Amino acid sequence: MPDFSASAAPAASYDVLIVGAGPAGTACALALGGSGLRVALVDKARFPRDKVCGDAIPSPALKALRRLNPRYADELRALTAAHRTDMACSRLASPAGAEVSVYWQDPAFNSPRLHFDHALLELVRRHTTTVILEDCPIRSVAATAEGVAVQPATGPSLTAQLLIGCDGANSVVARQLAPWPLDRSRHCAAVRAYYTGVQDTPATTSDFVFLSRHRAGYCWVFPVGEGLFNVGFGMLSEDIAREQVDLKEVLDEVLATHPRLAPRFRQARRLGKVQGFGLPLGGGQRPLTGPRTLLCGDAAALIDPLQGHGIDQAIISGLLAAEHARRCCAARDFSPAALQPYAAHVQRRLGRDLARHYWLMRLLARAPWLVEAAFSAARLPALRRWLVRLMG
Known part of the structure; x- marks a missing residue:
């Protein structure tokens, strides 16, 4: 059965429903804390859970959390203290055997996603009234003029005014409300x-x-x-x-x-x-919005093409989605025109760099x-x- 982990019993309907409790989803929930909106965060797994990844937490991810609230970044470091290593250097070896070492000035660390994602979810529990539904895989989603209906594999459907898909590379939300062919x-x-x-x-x-x-x-x-x-x-x-x-x-x-x-x-x-x-990989034309839907992180294809990391883009896009969710809910406008500024904002903040990195990756590979x-x-x-x- 789903685990309802908020202080109050879950409502039948929400203003914002976030699918996926990884870095994008938890960042979005943190940014919606104090908004007065009814927010639910749904994930198919029960935490802590492993996530297959390289486990590198780039400095822009930590900077974004610190800008949101310095306390979040400090607590995250405390929560991951036993399961991380702070990074100071990257060694790169070329195909011909040349080596270059790059020393980083900004804080970054490596931590297994088993522990890192659990720590982010703990911040959501501590600092927001978000309703957290674990062990709740999503079977289908549907949007109408009145709202979005999400049907879990078991239990009653969940409804919301706005759906935010943060459910990874194999996103159910993206496949059903903003489909895009694999390239x-x-x-x-x-x-x-x-x-x-x-x-x-x-x-x-x-x-x-x-x-x-x-x-x-x-x-x-x-x-x-x-x-x-x-x-x-x-x-x-x-x-x-x-x-x-x-x-x-x-x-x-x-x-x-x-x-x-x-x-x-x-x-x-x-x-x-x-x-x-x-x-x-990011830098393409993948749509970031659908009917009453915003996509973030891997669901929005925001992986850096040159370096392969995506946690920083996930967190930043989650924060941007929360900002636009607040605006849409305040105006009670969830039309395509109201959602499009989110895609434009992601393009300005992330898309241009990702497109440049994709071009560089292709050039260097050839x-x-x-x-x-x-x-x-x-x-x-x-x-x-x-x-x-x-x-x-």
Whole structure:
């Protein structure tokens, strides 16, 4: 049965219904705190739950939460203290073996999503009156002139004036109210596993290893605290289909044979199985609105095409969705014209950079010499700073 975790019993109808309690959904709920609106947050899982991901929490995500409320950022660090590692450096290795280290000034950390997402949901419990419905998978959604009806797999339907889809790359909300065909040229797939015993990886350093054979992608080694490492490999889905690549086989082969990785993994032990996930890339034309619907995070295809991260875009889009939800509810206007400014705001804030990063990713994947030239240029401090700004 669904778990109703708010202080009051859930109403039959809400002003705003958020589907998906990951970073986008929880950020949206936090931003709607104190609005006076009846808000519900629904998720198919019961927390804490794992989410297959690289587990990197970029600095813009933490900045966005701090701008919303400094207390949220401080509490998040306290809640994740036992399950994270603060990052100071990224080491990048080119296909030809060149290496560049980038030292970050702004706070960032790695943390398993099992713990990070649970901490965000705890902030929603502490600071808002949001009705939280866990263990509540959604079967269907439908919009009418009067509102939106959401039918869980079990139990009565839920209704709202506005629906915010934050339910990930396989979003039920997006598929039913704002469908968009899969474009493998704007989609990546990846696999991830946890390891212990990885050598020569400082606790504050993340590694990115680019391969000559599979250029539109990379292998990563991210420390996530407590001697645990998130290790994975991902590449463009278009190339996976064309080359008939088995990502799990590639990951095993790279860890066993790559000159920079094999020595570090000789004594390593994998915990659990290798798991796969999809990454819908940003910078395209994917619609961000539908009938009485806003899409955020992975449901809105906001993954960074160059670096593969999406938690910062998820949180920022969740905050923008909350801002526009307040306006629509105040005006009682949920028409397409009233929702469109949200899409325009996301485009200004995120879309332009994502489009530039997609263009750079395609260019670098098709011009190996340019990758090596960029690594050579990055050895010069002034050029390295420019490249960091260009890549975000």
